[in-house]
Amino acid sequence: MDLYKHLESPMILKISFNELLKTYEQMLHSDDEILAAKAKRILEIQKPYPELREGFTDLSLLETYKKEIAIILQDSFSPILTNNEIKTATVPFQNIIYNASNRFQKILKNAGDDFVLKIENMPEHDTYIATCTVILNYCYGYNLNLKRPFFYEIPDENGILRYYKILYNADFCEIIPTEKAVKITQEDYDVLLDNYDNIELWKEKFPPNSYIFKGLVISNIFDVTDDQSISNVKSSLISKDKRSDENFIERFQGVFSSLLGIKDIRVGFSIYNKEEDSFEPVYGEGMHSFLLNANETTPCKSALCAGSYKQLLEEKKFYTLSDVDKYYELSKGKAPQIAVLKNQGIKSAILAPIADDNELLGILEIVSNNAKVLNSINANKLIDVMPYIVSAVLRSKKEEENLIEAVIQQECTSIHPSVSWKFRKEAKVFIQEQLKGNQAVFNKISFEDIYPLYGQIDIKGSSEARNWATQQDLSLQLNSVKTILEAAFKEEAFPIYEQFIFQIDGYLEKLNIDFQVDSEQQISVFLKNDINPLFEYLSKFEALTTLIKSYQETIDAKVGAFYKHRKNYDDTIASINKKMASLLDKKQVEAQKMYPHYFERFKTDGVEHNMYIGESITKEDSFNLIYLYNLRLWQLQVMCEMENAYYKMQSTFSIGLDVASMVLVFNQPLSISFRMDEKQFDVDGTYNARYEIVKKRVDKAYIKGTKERVTQKGKISIIYSQKQDELEYLRYIKFLQSKNYLDTDVEIVELQDLQSVTGLKAIRVSLLYSANNKEKTFYSYNDLIKEINN
Structure with missing residues (x-):
């Protein structure tokens, strides 16, 4: 097998002992006769085999010269230390070993016949570039530091993964340019410094096989399982989405197996609730608490005996059970923490308090189905990892608090995304003033020159x-x-x-x-x-x-x-509101994609909604009145769809109720500001207040000269005051009639004057309702009621 035949590298890798043999040539002149004699012997053994100096790529020659190579490397691989040192002779950046200490050979044997040795953290892409940096340093005198810790991950005889750090000794190497080598200029070097990830550029400057590597690399290897396990604990704990990662606990348990040197251990967590003095589970994929088992929450004094309570909660010390069965018998089954572990088949356990500044946050639970493998001695190995677990729990606790706040804000005091940018801007100013030591005041949140839209679907009677x-x-x-x-x-x-x-x-x-x-x-x-x-x-x-x-x-x-009929009423109202609000929310997502605007809705005896659109909300120089007209048409269409949706499900309600829809048109732009005490937006100024007055009272208004309410079941009422609004909405109605949303019975009526508000008019038009699986597709309200009752 040829060493570089299937390997893409800027260097032809030749195994050579030339540089090492040069060291022995110098030792020939040593005053120490023993050293000189030894050097002479080694040089004589090599002399008949010039390829050992010249270098070779044929790996079969390693077996041919096995005896000679062992003698040449005898000083580097001391027979006295061979059972203690973990050492190999290897090819740089490759998993090719041609000489190894007895201890390393034993490690590989224990790993099993199917184990394949490889450097875990050396991607193929990085290998090529790492080799190029070696050439830059060796041949051109630069000082690029690309040293990274390289590791082997090798299971021991019990299947527990152990970590070994590799340190290379490259004293006995030389690198020689070939005719393919491209001369690297300062300009080339400067370009390469800014293009580490551009593999094609590196291959252009360092073509494959353009240099020859001659020599050997001696790898000094150290068992760093404890250090690496601690590092892996940190890496696991800082990873995102731990709770939703179904493999997190499995990997975490593997880390602790390596740290403690114990196979088949399990890891659990329980959170301490200080207010309730109770333990609670950590919710997430694969998360479990062995203290709680299947319980949602347990008072600490019910989960622990007096002694373990004092040790864990008061003294913040590890609590260990090396033999659960033994201590179960001694306690006669009365110690709750021992009983709950025994019932789960656990034979030994470590309970470690997770505490910060003497404040208990939770319990780390490590358990095994084998007795005595977990005990008070190896529990001390947890001391080095507990600070990272504490940090992770604190961070997780903060994230959970933020999530709770986010849920509360979303569900209870929601700030609509269209205006959240201004709240964030003012919040930053507020925080900056606090940091400067000034009296911070949250500035008024207001928006000028915006157009309002209001609509409601009201439950009649x-x-x-x-x-x-x-x-x-x-x-x-x-x-x-x-x-x-x-x-x-x-x-x-x-x-x-x-x-x-x-x-x-x-x-x-x-x-x-x-x-x-x-x-x-x-x-x-x-x-x-x-x-x-x-x-x-x-x-x-x-x-x-x-x-x-x-x-x-x-x-x-x-x-x-007694709460029979009222329950039917309350359930019906709640169901109507839920269905209508859900449909409106779903449609609103589509409307936001057309053009961003403020939106809020309220559930009363029906569903109301406010919308505001304008330049000051979007923060961009993009607003055009066409977006307002589009939103008005969208609103009218959605109100029709909500009425249709209601009457399709009306038969499922225990009480038969009707609904009536209304849209309020306000022609002039106005200003709104956020009322901190009420946690909602309201209009600013005396003139703008007229809009709020109309909005609150108009649905109860009568048609002028009559006792007939403007809002009627089966009809949609559009309230306005300006002629141009009338013409605009008549166009929309004509369009929706062509879509079979509205009937042809359009009427324009005047409204009786409201307090300080005069001149209001309304366009009223009947809705058309579609019914499924019927010969007639569209119905007026009266037709629909007849169909429902049939």
Whole structure:
């Protein structure tokens, strides 16, 4: 086999002992007769074989001259140290070894017959360039330092991975340019300095086989398993997405196996909750706590005995169990930490407190199914890695806190992405002022000259539906109480029972005839103060026990009253809002891609939304009115789609409710600012306040001269004040009619004046509803209701 036949390198690699033999030639003249004699003997042994000086690439010659090579290398590989030193003679940057100490040979033997030796951290790309830098230093006198620690990863006889660092001795080498070699100029050197990753450039300056390497490299190898394991712990802990990496725990356990020299150990974690004085699991792929086992959370004093609690939580010391079964017997199974480990088949364990500045953060759990392999002695090897685990837990804790804050902000106090840039900008200013020691004030967040859009899909008759549901529940509850009181009167003819029955009849009559806002409260107080204490007394009568128990089982625990019809109402409202909001959110993602704008929505008895669009929000010189017109058309179309979606699912609701849609058009740009106390945007200025007044009241407005509300089921109402808005929206309506979103019954009406607001008009038009699997594709509202009821 030829050494360089299948190897792409700037150097032809020749194994040669010339430089080493030159050293022995110098030793011939030594005053030490023994050294001189030894040098003479080695030179005489080599003399018949000139290729040992000239160099060779045929690896078969290593076997041919095996005896001679061993003698030449005898001083470099001392027989006295061969069982102790890990040493090889090798070809640079290659996994070719032709002489090795006994200890290295034993290491390879223990690794197994199928083990293939290779330098783990030497990519092929880097090998070529590393060789070029050696040439630059040796032949051109530069001082480029590309020294990196190289490692072998070799399993021992137990299959535990061990790490060996390689240090090269290249004293007995020479590099000779061939006719292919390109003369490297200072200009070439300067270009190469800035192009490490440009392999083609390096090959241009150092063509393959353009230099000859003659010599040998002696590798001094050291077992650095402990150091490398600690380094691997650090690398594992700083990696991203540990919790979602299904291989993280497996790799982490492998690192600790190498560190402790023990096969088949497992690693777990439990987090300490200081407020609750409890242990909690770490959630993530493959994460497990052996202390908790399958429990979600466990009080520390229930998870640990008094002694282990003191050792781990108070003294912050390692707690070890070398023989779980033995200590289980000694404790008679009463020590909870031993019992939980034994139940999982664990035979030995180390529990290491993860503490920072005497504050406990969690517990590192290392366990084995073999007794005595984990103990108080090898637990001390964890001392060097605990600081990195502490750092990782602190970082993870901070990340979790940030994530919690992000979730709270997203779900509770969301700042829309379109305006978050301005909040970040002001937050940076705030922090800078704090760092300077100044009194920091968070500046006002405002946006000028933006156009508002508002829309709502309102649930019609929601107040009447709630009142009806409340009446039904209260009637059911009062009649149930009346039945029990009538039965009680048969047991004891107390006049007070008749008085309560008379009072209940009065409440029932009031519910049926004149239900007032305060009726519910009056009845609730009566039931709480008079009836509930009475039923406690009546429970002693065996004849009443079943009736009272049945009554109490009907009471909803959270509401404290009958909650059947109101639950149907609440569930229906919540379901409508959820469906409508979900559809709007999904559509809004598409709208943001058209042009960025501010968006927010609210769930009430229906779903409202605000949108603001303009130059000051986008922060770019790109706004054009066409984006406003596009968003207005998009809004109108989405409102139609939301109505369609609602009526398609209306039959699934327990209460039949209708919805009505409305869009408010405001022609002039306005200013908005963020109200810190309310955590939302609001309009600025007296003129702009007119917009908010209209927005809050217009859905209850009447058509001028009538008692008809402007918003009606089956219709979409577009509220405006300017003629140009009317013309604009009539164009949109005509377009949507062509798309079968809207019917042809367009009407323009005037609205009665609102407080300090006059001159409002509305365009009203019926929606068309599509139905699945029907011969007729589109329906008016009345047609749709007939279809639903059929």
